[in-house]
Amino acid sequence: MESNDLKKLIAKDILPQTQNWSGTERFLMAIVDLLLRYIKEENDRSSKILEFHHPAEMLKLVDLSIPDQPESLEELVKDCEKVLRYGVKTGHPRFFNQISCGLDLVSMAGEWLTATCNTNMFTYEISPVFILMEKEVLRKMWECIGWDTEKSDGIFAPGGAVANLYAMNTARHSMFPRSKHLGMKDVPTLCAFTSEDSHYSIKSAAAVCGIGTDNCFNIQTDSTGRMIPEALEKKICECKKEGMAPLFVCCTAGTTVYGAWDPIDKIADICERHRIWLHVDAAWGGGLLLSPEYRYKLAGIERANSVTWNPHKLMGALLQCSACLFRQDGLLFQCNQMSADYLFMQDKPYDVSYDTGDKAIQCGRHNDVFKLWIMWKSKGMEGYRQQINNLMELSAYFTQRIRETEGYELVIDPPEFLNICFWYIPSSIRHLDPKERNARLEKIAPKIKAKMMEKGTTMVGYQPDKQRPNFFRMIISSQAITRDDLDFLVKEIVDIGESL
Amino acid sequence: MESNDLKKLIAKDILPQTQNWSGTERFLMAIVDLLLRYIKEENDRSSKILEFHHPAEMLKLVDLSIPDQPESLEELVKDCEKVLRYGVKTGHPRFFNQISCGLDLVSMAGEWLTATCNTNMFTYEISPVFILMEKEVLRKMWECIGWDTEKSDGIFAPGGAVANLYAMNTARHSMFPRSKHLGMKDVPTLCAFTSEDSHYSIKSAAAVCGIGTDNCFNIQTDSTGRMIPEALEKKICECKKEGMAPLFVCCTAGTTVYGAWDPIDKIADICERHRIWLHVDAAWGGGLLLSPEYRYKLAGIERANSVTWNPHKLMGALLQCSACLFRQDGLLFQCNQMSADYLFMQDKPYDVSYDTGDKAIQCGRHNDVFKLWIMWKSKGMEGYRQQINNLMELSAYFTQRIRETEGYELVIDPPEFLNICFWYIPSSIRHLDPKERNARLEKIAPKIKAKMMEKGTTMVGYQPDKQRPNFFRMIISSQAITRDDLDFLVKEIVDIGESL
Structure with missing residues (x-):
């Protein structure tokens, strides 16, 4: 023994x-x-x-x-x-700090199994079931977008920023395939466009790809955080006049701070007119495609050339789970293929078109699909519909509580998604004139947040923006959240704010 | 109830x-x-x-x-x-197919815990323990390399290919910082150098960065798979004459197929002479730094500007676990910083220099360090020394068995690492003249492999190279392997090979 x-x-x-x-x-x-x-x-x-x-x-x-x-x-x-x-x-029902939060236990169990299998996603040879599963889950995602599932493509990437990099790199290959071999010196000066409220990974991708952050233009947004299509077209025309080649427009579906929705259809018209690759960064908002009631907010997404959609955000999969999806099959492979003989031999005993390794920028690639697949099975399409509609209802409830409660002020009213941005203005500074009040307000959110962290009762993020002092950004994405939890937060901020 | x-x-x-x-x-x-x-x-x-x-x-x-x-x-x-x-x-003791294999149960338990914590590595705010842990583990890795731990830097990346991309991107920023903002049009034509036996991700990084695969030159290797330093210097001089700017030399420590070691010291001399960034891709070989007996194979690695080292290979951590390490602190941050206000505020209640998010190309970043840390604790430095020395002894044992057993032939003798490349030549074709024999040999390994997979008893990879017909590439990296398992493989291939 x-x-x-x-x-x-x-x-x-x-x-x-x-x-x-x-x-x-x-x-x-x-x-x-x-x-x-x-x-x-x-x-x-x-x-x-x-x-x-x-x-x-x-x-x-x-x-x-x-x-x-x-x-x-x-x-x-x-x-x-x-x-x-x-x-x-991060799975505590009163953790509202991040876009990816909550702990779905089926997804977690899936990740435990993934760890135990410890395999790599490059070939059918060593990941037969997971490779087929990835294809099936991608097919479902293409269907949700509204693409022809026989002609689409995609890959799971380690996070939304890398997914956005995949998209920009593929766009470049699609328009200037010689860049793969000859580099950027051999193609016109490329430029990209994204809203000033979009995620910083678009600029980061431009830096990595050798386009340069200065050639990735910030397009103005309206008062609710949506890209202004006219401003986009104007900038595209200016760039063309200066001899640049507009390559890539990123349209954000659910911005990080305000949860705003760029008008995809109008932007798609512009991209078609100027023959520019349209990417929709739906890392955060993509999950809304699962709600027949709310998917109208992404109207036009089927016109995109590529879409980033992170199931580790709204769908609640464990981190990392992020997909980059392409309307046209074949491009990803042409762009990234490096033909490594020791992995992707053609004389294997099965149909090697299932090997995905040559599509990826990565060689070793973690299995990110199983935890999503098993979770999706556990809810079904109907379960997701209910879960997401419930979050939207909670968001409306919280917004109403903020409107009604003394001392609170919404930054954008009404919020369009599950981000609710607001200030709490302690009674001691409510009477001040706006300039003085704003100067004091800048320090209120950090102070309240520090106190929250010290007490350990709840967590919610804050940030400033270009013209506004620090405000809270509430995120309602965990399926554990109830109305009571929202009531708790409203009261907790008042209590801390008044005690400062 | x-x-x-x-x-x-x-x-x-x-x-x-x-x-x-x-x-x-x-x-x-x-x-x-x-x-x-x-x-x-x-x-x-x-x-x-x-x-x-x-x-x-x-x-x-x-x-x-x-x-x-x-x-x-x-x-x-x-x-x-x-x-x-x-x-x-992939954790079966007779799975020899891949460089990353085996299932370390402590590392697996670590990954279960990581899943349950489901957090993100961008700030101390939401990952206090893991962020400090990452720094401590990186410090140990810098120490193993021989760098000043007060001046070094690094990050865990999703796999070796992305780690290599980090290295090339940082090298470019170090030499041509304006490329981040202005793109590649504004800098000289850059070029990179890597051995013809190196990993394909170096070319892939050149494609993504906009340098172009044709400007990433394959340097000739000697008969054992090592880069020839004279060939490298000759090519660098040619490129300079043509007006290109040599940016990056990749020196491989443990090549994918043969397990060869490029001569780092000689290559470092050349890089210093020409002021080129020296990257050592030790994704596979880095683990040997943990063996005082064998670390001489990486002599000179402390002179590198950057090193890729994948603990998910030789160290046996679960996939994904890959580090990109830098000798000079600060560069990674300068290169990748995009200053997102909503994540990396400066008015937080703790020392924000611990926030790593602005160093990364990724925004969301999986916690890859815990499974490594807990596994490393479980073995200590001494346990790793024994584990790795034991693998090297098993490799010598297997090589000897191949040498002694009729019908086998080594591709490179002696192998320098844990890759043992060999043919099995069935008795029916041994008498043929070399040309005819090689033509037949090309089909033998795939046939034996197909039969192995059908039987399900063992798995080992094969591939051709530029001048040789298909051969097996045996990998001894799983800690589960014993001499009996190696004897089993030697016999199994004979049995299958003779039955074809």
Whole structure:
């Protein structure tokens, strides 16, 4: 009988280096036990979201150093316990800080299985089921967009920023295929266009691709954060006059701060007129395609050449889960193919058109599809419809509470999505003249936020914008949220704000 | 008492949408039970590595479609069971097919915890412990390389190909910072150099960055697969004469096919002479830095400007776990910073220099460090030393077996690392003249491989190279491998090869 005393065992005493199953099982069950307790506590609203410590203190609480000698399995379990204790519970029902939040337990179970399978998405040879699954899930996403599923393409990418990079790189290849071989010196000066409220990864992609951030133009938005189509067309014409080649327009479906919707149809008309690649960054808003009631906000998306859609945001999949989708099949492969002989041989015993590796910028590619697939099965199309409609209703409820409660002011009224931006103006500064009030207001949100983190009761993000002082950006995307949680936040901010 | 009958429950009947803990626990434990059985079976050498099916058959065996109505939790568990059954067991002790393989159970437990925490690596605010942990692990990696840990930098990237892209992009910024804003039109024609045996992601990075694959020159290798320094310098001089600006030399430490080591010191001399950025792609070979006995193979790596090192390869971390390391602090930030106000505010209640988001090309970034940290703790420096030395000994043992066994021939003798490339020449073709024999040999490895997959007993990769017919590439990187497993493979290939 082999020992299963975690105090006495180290990693090499269990599988795969020995056949000590009893010790292996006991170690894994000790970890599972910790994780289940964590999940239970995270969903208990009276538990703290975080126990805040400054970096220097935190370093004293957890020993992060790599030792010379192995730690026992018992010590490892204790390490895990500490890491869980001092982390931030992003799945807590009162965590409203980030666009990606909540912990869907089916998706999580899927990620546990993904870890255990530990495979790579480049060939059917080593990932037969997951490769077919990725294709099937992509097919469903194309269908939601409204594309011909026989002619479309796509790939799962590590996050929306990389998905946007895929899109820009593919757009360039589509218009100037010689750039792949000869580089940017051999093509006209390219330029791209995106709204001033769009995600910074569009500029980042322009920098990486060698287009340059200065050639990625910010187009003005209206008072609700939507790109102004006339301003876009004007800028395109100016660029053409200056001899530049307009390559890429990014239309944002659900902006990061305001949750605004650029008018896709109007922008698509302009792109068609000028023959420019239309990309829709629906990283955040894409999930709304699953609601027949609200998908009108993305009207025209089927006209896009490419779409970024992150199931790890509105759909609630675990991070990372992000897709870059293309209306035209074949481009992704032509753009990224490097023909590595040792991976993508043509003399394999199966249909090698299933091998996806040569489509990717990545070589090793994590399996991001399983956690999405199993979660989607767990809800069905109807379950998602209800979940997303419910979030939209909660957003309307919260907006109404903000409107009605003294001291609050909406930044944009009405909000168009699940981002609700607002100020809380403590009674002590309400009487001040606007200029003085705004100067004081700039410091209110950071102070309230710091206090929230110290108390650990809730978390919500804040930021300034170009003309406005710091305001809160509430995000309602976790399926754990109830009206009571929203009421709690409204009251908590008042309580903290008045105590400053 | 709420139901915990998985037949009757759907996802929205458990946490976080209800407080039904009993149902939640039962569902999660059903999944854990499946995973534990899978792990036990995978480590049983008599179990099959895979049950091969062609794509069309596979689609009949697993229903991949997304339903309209939710599936019950019981059905989901069954889905998971099927996915496990039809996948490839990459952690099986006789899976030798890929550079990243084996299933370290401590790393896997770490990934389960990572999934449950479901957080994002952009700020200390939401990932306090993991952000500090990333820094500590990077520090250890800098130390292994031999850099000043007060002046170095780095980031975990989604795979080695993206790490190489980070390196090339940063090299460009370091030499031509105006390219970030003005693009490649505004800088000289850049070029890069890498050995003809290097990984294809270097060319891919050149394509993405707008340098162009034709401006990424393949430098000749010697008969053992090492870059020839004189050939490199000659090409650099030619490029300069033609008015190009040599930007980037990639020196491979452990090539993908042969496991060859480019001579870093000699190449570093050339880079210093010509003021070119030196990148060492040690994605595969980096782990050898943990062995005092073998680290001499990477002599000179401390002179590199950047290093790619994938712990998901030799160190055995779960995929994805890949680091891009920089000798000079600050560059990564200057290169990738886009100053998004809503994430990286300066008025937070803690030292914001810990926020890593503005260093990354990615916005959302998966936590890839925890599974590495906990695994490294479980072994300590000494455990890794033993593990890696043991793999090197197994490699020598296998090489000797190949040398001694009739019908086998080594492609490169002696192999320099854990890749052993060889042919098996069935007795029926041994007598043929070399030309005819090679023509027949081209088809032998694919046939043996197909038969292996059909039998499901073992898996090993094969590929051709520019002048040689298809050969096997054996990879010894899983800590589960024993001498018996290697003996098994030697015999299995003979048995299959003679039966063709």
